[in-house]
Amino acid sequence: MKTYRIAVIPGDGIGPEVIAEGIKVLNRAAELDASFRFEFVTFPWGCEYYAKHGKMMDDDGMEKLRSFDAIYLGAVGYPGVPDHISLWGLLLRIRKEFDQYVNIRPIQLLDGAPCPLKDASKADIDMLVIRENSEGEYAGAGDWLFKGKPEEVVLQTGVFSRKGTERIIRYAYETARRLNKSLTSISKGNALNYSMVFWDQVFEEVGRDYPDVQTYSYLVDAAAMFMIKQPQRFEVVVTSNLFGDILTDLGAAIAGGLGLAAGANVNPDRTYPSMFEPIHGSAPDIAGRGIANPLAAVWSASQLLDFLGQERWGKAVLQAVEQVMVERVALTPDMGGTASTSEVGDRVVTALAASSVAAK
Numbered sequence: 058m059k060t061y062r063i064a065v066i067p068g069d070g071i072g073p074e075v076i077a078e079g080i081k082v083l084n085r086a087a088e089l090d091a092s093f094r095f096e097f098v099t100f101p102w103g104c105e106y107y108a109k110h111g112k113m114m115d116d117d118g119m120e121k122l123r124s125f126d127a128i129y130l131g132a133v134g135y136p137g138v139p140d141h142i143s144l145w146g147l148l149l150r151i152r153k154e155f156d157q158y159v160n161i162r163p164i165q166l167l168d169g170a171p172c173p174l175k176d177a178s179k180a181d182i183d184m185l186v187i188r189e190n191s192e193g194e195y196a197g198a199g200d201w202l203f204k205g206k207p208e209e210v211v212l213q214t215g216v217f218s219r220k221g222t223e224r225i226i227r228y229a230y231e232t233a234r235r236l237n238k239s240l241t242s243i244s245k246g247n248a249l250n251y252s253m254v255f256w257d258q259v260f261e262e263v264g265r266d267y268p269d270v271q272t273y274s275y276l277v278d279a280a281a282m283f284m285i286k287q288p289q290r291f292e293v294v295v296t297s298n299l300f301g302d303i304l305t306d307l308g309a310a311i312a313g314g315l316g317l318a319a320g321a322n323v324n325p326d327r328t329y330p331s332m333f334e335p336i337h338g339s340a341p342d343i344a345g346r347g348i349a350n351p352l353a354a355v356w357s358a359s360q361l362l363d364f365l366g367q368e369r370w371g372k373a374v375l376q377a378v379e380q381v382m383v384e385r386v387a388l389t390p391d392m393g394g395t396a397s398t399s400e401v402g403d404r405v406v407t408a409l410a411a412s413s414v415a416a417k
């Protein structure tokens with residue numbers, strides 16, 4: 058029997074609450090299949106760990122993670138530890154050091170998901186956002202000069218390397234070709250007269266190798282507007298790190314809410330493990346009450362199954378999520394229900410047996 062070794066970092070706030078449900082679902086998939094199993098190893102890293110040890114992870118933390126088939130993460134960041142310390146000490150560090158340069162975020166309206174847009178149908182909201190995940194505005198480069206003085210100047214440098222820009226854009230073209238979908242680049246060349254002019258140029262250059270892929274290019278401000286007004290314009294989308302961050306919270310909102318939106322941080326050449334996590338954060342406003350929606354974490358688990366080559370189970374888990382939303386027996390308050398986090402997880406587990414037959 059095949060064993061997949063998964064490093065689990067539940068993290069902060071609602072992270073541990075939702076990850077527990079994802080693990081339930083993964084274990085159930087393995088049980089139903091019977092040809093593979095999971096070995097989960099949990100790492101207690103996060104803001105509480107920081108309070109005790111003065112660091113976000115063990116000194117040899119990256120080494121510890123390296124041998125796993127994948128990482129499953131809840132959320133990082135909690136009041137008490139400055140966000141830039143906690144995030145750069147754990148989440149962003151892993152993305153960067155494991156060269157997880159592709160962030161795949163499906164913005165897809167499932168049946169039963171609450172959509173705030175009037176008249177939008179399932180066919181209208183079905184996009185795959187491919188966010189650059191290793192550099193750009195998140196390069197961590199900058200300077201803070203003349204601190205506290207009247208001439209104080211702060212620089213935050215966006216870094217767009219030839220290698221980094223080409224590889225994400227090529228990945229997006231390949232994805233669009235494989236799915237037979239259009240590809241939209243979202244940038245801002247009118248104002249960002251170095252980085253985004255370069256981005257647009259690379260988008261065009263790489264596109265010459267993909268004459269079969271229909272392309273569009275939007276400025277990010279207009280793209281934000283079109284995501285609300287005409288989301289059907291977008292199929293596969295490629296964009297920079299910061300724009301992708303913002304647009305996928307917007308995307309989450311139109312596709313049912315942050316409690317439902319999933320993401321995969323992928324190192325495509327598989328030199329390092331990839332990491333699966335909901336788009337949302339630690340939600341301190343609802344943490345500890347057992348009411349967080351676990352469906353985003355469960356959808357991330359579905360992405361994890363796809364990544365491991367268990368696509369049938371990836372599909373079955375997503376269908377189970379959809380069924381749970383359609384039947385409306387157990388949903389958390391953000392979706393208008395009264396169920397607890399674990400009741401929703403249990404419901405997905407129940408739905409999975411039926412959906413796995415359908416997904417066969």
Ligand code: NAD
Binds near residue numbers: 148
């Ligand atoms: P957030 O995503 O945690 O919460 C935003 C809002 O959405 C809150 O009202 C919250 O209750 C709600 N929400 C989020 N997830 C939900 C769920 N599963 N079910 C129901 N409601 C949900 O964003 P924030 O409040 O801006 O950030 C809180 C902390 O999380 C910060 O420290 C931030 O840096 C961090 N953060 C971490 C990640 C990550 O680890 N990937 C992502 C985003 C934010």
Ligand code: IPM
Binds near residue numbers: 134302336338
């Ligand atoms: C996300 C988060 C992170 C990001 C933060 C917590 C650093 O918002 O995964 O979307 O900006 O990438």
Ligand code: MN
Binds near residue numbers: 302303306336
């Ligand atoms: Mn974000």
